[in-house]
C-alpha cells in the first residue's frame with residue numbers, strides 16, 4: 126500500500142516548530158566577489174574534529190559559487206541583526222554594499238557584531254534532495270555573549286532562559302490574582318527595581334513625581350506647564366503645585382514667555398544626573414542577575430508592550446514641538 130503524499134505546506138509548518146538560530150553564510154567567488162545568504166539549516170556535527178553543516182537550496186543563485194568554494198564562514202546572527210538576515214535572504218545582487226567587512230581565512234568576507242563566527246574548510250558535499258548539504262571543518266571561530274536571533278514558526282524571535290522557574294502559585298482564595306498575573310509582575314518588578322533609587326529620591330526631599338519631572342526635563346529641556354501636565358498625566362492644579370515646589374527647591378527655573386517654560390537649573394541637573402546614575406546602576410544589577418540574553422529579551426518584550434498598548438499615551442521620546 127502506497128503512503129499518502131506529504132503535503133508540502135504542512136510539512137514546512139511542522140518543520141517550523143523546530144526553533145533555530147539564524148546564520149549568514151559567506152564565501153568568495155573565484156573572481157573575488159563576496160557571496161552570501163541567510164540560512165537556518167546550520168547545525169553542529171562533530172567536536173573532534175570540529176565540524177558543522179548547513180544546506181543550500183539547489184535553486185539558490187549562490188549555488189555555483191558555494192559548489193566550488195574551498196572555504197566558507199558561518200555567522201550566527203545576534204538578536205539585533207534582523208536587518209542583516211533580511212538583506213541576505215534576498216536572492217542575488219550585491220548583498221554586501223556599504224557593509225564594513227573584516228577579512229578571514231583565504232580572504233573570506235566576515236561580518237561584525239555577530240553572536241559567533243565559524244570559518245570552515247569544505248570537507249564534504251552531500252546530496253540532500255532539493256538541497257546540497259555542506260559539511261565543513263572549523264578552522265577558526267570566535268564567539269560573544271550577545272543574545273542570538275531566533276527563528277521559529279516562520280518568525281524572528283528571542284531566546285529567554287527559563288532558569289529553573291517553578292510553577293507560578295495560585296492565590297488561596299478564588300477571585301484573586303495568581304503569581305503570574307501580568308499587572309502584579311509589572312508593578313512588583315517596578316517596585317523592586319526602584320526601591321534603592323526611591324530611597325535616594327526621598328532622602329533628597331523629592332517625591333516620585335518630582336523625580337519623574339526632573340527626568341522629563343532632561344528629555345525636553347524646556348516644558349510649558351501644559352506639557353508637564355499632559356506628559357505627567359496630572360491635573361492642571363497638581364502640575365502647577367509640583368512645578369512650584371520644584372522651583373522652591375531650586376531644581377527648576379521658569380523662563381517668562383507665552384507660554385512660560387520650565388527648565389533644569391544647574392543644581393537640578395546635578396541632582397537628576399546623580400539619580401539617573403543610581404537608576405543605571407540598578408539596571409547593571411539586573412543585568413548581572415539575568416545576563417545579557419535574558420535582559421535583552423525582557424527589554425524587547427517591555428518595549429513591545431509599551432509601543433503596542435500605549436497609542437493613547439504621550440510619546441516621551443518624540444521631538445518637542447517648537
Ligand SMILES: Cc1cc2nc3c(=O)[nH]c(=O)nc-3n(C[C@H](O)[C@H](O)[C@H](O)COP(=O)(O)O)c2cc1C
Pocket residue numbers: 147161162163164165166167179180181182184185186187188210213214215216217218276
Ligand atoms: C530565516 C531564514 C533561513 C533560511 N535558511 C535557508 C537555508 O538553510 N538554506 C537555503 O538554501 N536557503 C535558506 N533561506 C533562504 C535564502 O536565504 C534565500 O533563498 C536567498 O535568497 C538565497 O540567496 P541566493 O539566491 O542569492 O543564493 C533562508 C531564509 C531565511 C529568511
